[in-house]
Amino acid sequence: MGCRDGGTPLTGHVPRSLERPWDGVRGTVARLLERLTNVPWGETMPAHPESEQLAATLRALKNRSGLSYEALAKRTDIGGSTLHRYCKGTSVPQDYGSVHRIGTVCGASPDELRSLHRLWALADTARLRENGEERKEEGREAGETADTVPVTDPAVGEPATPDPVPARRTHYPLLAAAAAAVLTLGISAWALSTEAASSANGQGGKDSSASPRADGRVLFSTACRSVVAMGQHDTCVREVQQLLHDKGADIGVDSDFGPQTLRRVTAFQVFAGLPPNGVVDDATKKALYSSSTVRMNVWSPEKVRQRIRAVFTEAPDKAVAIADCQSFLDPLHILPNTNGTRNWGLFQISDTRLRELGGTPRQALDPAWNIGAAERLWRKDRDFHDWRHCERAAGAAASPTQRP
Incomplete structure (x- = not known):
C-alpha cells in the first residue's frame, strides 16, 4: 500500500533546470550513434527512451547536489548498485517512493518532484508494456516450437550432430538498430506533428473537422478508434479531455493520453459506475456524453x-x-x-x-x-x-x- 510496491505516457518533461543538451529525438539518436564506437562489451543499454529520460533527470539531480553515490545511498536507504542502475536507465524503480527519496535528498523543488513523478510513470508504463509483450512472444515461440520441431532420437550407430555454437552476438548492430528505430520514430513523430500543425492552420493535411461524426459526438465518429487509450495523441483524446474538463476535472486539454488523463478517465469511470479500466470504450464514451450528474470537482x-x-x-x-x-x-x-x-x-x-x-x-x-x-x-x-x-x-x- 502507500507508495506502491508493484508496478502514468508521453506528457512528462524534464524541468528546464535539469535539461541536457541531448534531450529530444535528435539528441537521442546522436548519442546512440556516438556510442557505436564507444560502448564497452557487456554494457547494458537502457531498455527504452522513457527509462533514459528518467535516468538523465536523476543523474542531473545527483550531480547538482554534489553527493556521491555512496552518500546518496546512505541517505536514501537504497543500495549503491541499485542507484547506479537507476541513474544509468538499466532499471526502473518499482515504486515512486524510491524516486521521491532520491529527489528529496538531492534538493529537488516541488515542481521537479512532480516532473520526476511523471517521468517515473512513463518509464514504469513502458517497462510493464515491454514485459507483457515479451511474455506474449515467449508463449508464441514456445507454441510454434512444439508444433513444428518433433523430438527424435539419433539413429543407432549414428553420432548425434552437436548443436551449432551460437555466434557471438555483436553489440554494434544492436546499437545501430536501436538508433535506426529511434530515428524512425523521430521522423514519424515529426511528420505527425507537422501534419497536425498544418491541419490546425488550415495549410494542408486532413482537416479533422471534416471527419464524419455520428450525431455530433466525435468519439463515435469514424475518425476515432473503438477504444481510446494510453499513448494516443489525436483529436479523439482531446475530445475526451474536454468532456472531462467540462465535468469539472482538473485536466489539461492537450490531445495527449498520458498519466493525468488515465487517472481522470479511471476516476470518471468510478463515479459513473463503470469498470475502472482506464480506457475509453463504448460504455465510457456514452457516459461521457450522457452522465450529466457526474461532477469531478475536487478540494483545493x-x-x-x-x-x-x-x-x-x-x-x-x-x-x-x-x-x-x-x-x-x-x-x-x-x-x-x-x-x-x-x-x-x-x-x-x-x-x-x-x-x-x-x-x-x-x-x-x-x-x-x-x-x-x-x-x-x-x-x-x-x-x-x-x-x-x-x-x-x-x-x-x-x-x-x-x-x-
Missing part, C-alpha cells in the same frame, strides 16, 4: 492540508507530507500496481487495505473519507508504517542536505 490543496491537520492532531505536519508524497494532494490520484491492483486517493489506499476498511474506490476518492481512513490506519500503531517509502522521504525532507 489548501483545503486538503487543513482537513489533514484537523484529523491528524498528533502528527499534522508529517501526515501532510505523507499525503503530498503519495498523491500531490490530488483527491483523484490513482496509480496501478504491477499485480493489477490500484492505490486510491490522497493517501493512496490500496485495494487490499480498502477491503479491510470496508470501503470502495468511490469512497476512497472522497477526500474526507480517505483522510479519515488513513487516520484509522495510523491510529492502529500510531505510526505511518503503511506508507514506509513516503515516511522515509518525509524524514529526508526534514533533514538538511549536506555534502559528503
Whole structure:
C-alpha cells in the first residue's frame, strides 16, 4: 500500500533546470550513434527512451547536489548498485517512493518532484508494456516450437550432430538498430506533428473537422478508434479531455493520453459506475456524453492540508507530507500496481487495505473519507508504517542536505 510496491505516457518533461543538451529525438539518436564506437562489451543499454529520460533527470539531480553515490545511498536507504542502475536507465524503480527519496535528498523543488513523478510513470508504463509483450512472444515461440520441431532420437550407430555454437552476438548492430528505430520514430513523430500543425492552420493535411461524426459526438465518429487509450495523441483524446474538463476535472486539454488523463478517465469511470479500466470504450464514451450528474470537482490543496491537520492532531505536519508524497494532494490520484491492483486517493489506499476498511474506490476518492481512513490506519500503531517509502522521504525532507 502507500507508495506502491508493484508496478502514468508521453506528457512528462524534464524541468528546464535539469535539461541536457541531448534531450529530444535528435539528441537521442546522436548519442546512440556516438556510442557505436564507444560502448564497452557487456554494457547494458537502457531498455527504452522513457527509462533514459528518467535516468538523465536523476543523474542531473545527483550531480547538482554534489553527493556521491555512496552518500546518496546512505541517505536514501537504497543500495549503491541499485542507484547506479537507476541513474544509468538499466532499471526502473518499482515504486515512486524510491524516486521521491532520491529527489528529496538531492534538493529537488516541488515542481521537479512532480516532473520526476511523471517521468517515473512513463518509464514504469513502458517497462510493464515491454514485459507483457515479451511474455506474449515467449508463449508464441514456445507454441510454434512444439508444433513444428518433433523430438527424435539419433539413429543407432549414428553420432548425434552437436548443436551449432551460437555466434557471438555483436553489440554494434544492436546499437545501430536501436538508433535506426529511434530515428524512425523521430521522423514519424515529426511528420505527425507537422501534419497536425498544418491541419490546425488550415495549410494542408486532413482537416479533422471534416471527419464524419455520428450525431455530433466525435468519439463515435469514424475518425476515432473503438477504444481510446494510453499513448494516443489525436483529436479523439482531446475530445475526451474536454468532456472531462467540462465535468469539472482538473485536466489539461492537450490531445495527449498520458498519466493525468488515465487517472481522470479511471476516476470518471468510478463515479459513473463503470469498470475502472482506464480506457475509453463504448460504455465510457456514452457516459461521457450522457452522465450529466457526474461532477469531478475536487478540494483545493489548501483545503486538503487543513482537513489533514484537523484529523491528524498528533502528527499534522508529517501526515501532510505523507499525503503530498503519495498523491500531490490530488483527491483523484490513482496509480496501478504491477499485480493489477490500484492505490486510491490522497493517501493512496490500496485495494487490499480498502477491503479491510470496508470501503470502495468511490469512497476512497472522497477526500474526507480517505483522510479519515488513513487516520484509522495510523491510529492502529500510531505510526505511518503503511506508507514506509513516503515516511522515509518525509524524514529526508526534514533533514538538511549536506555534502559528503
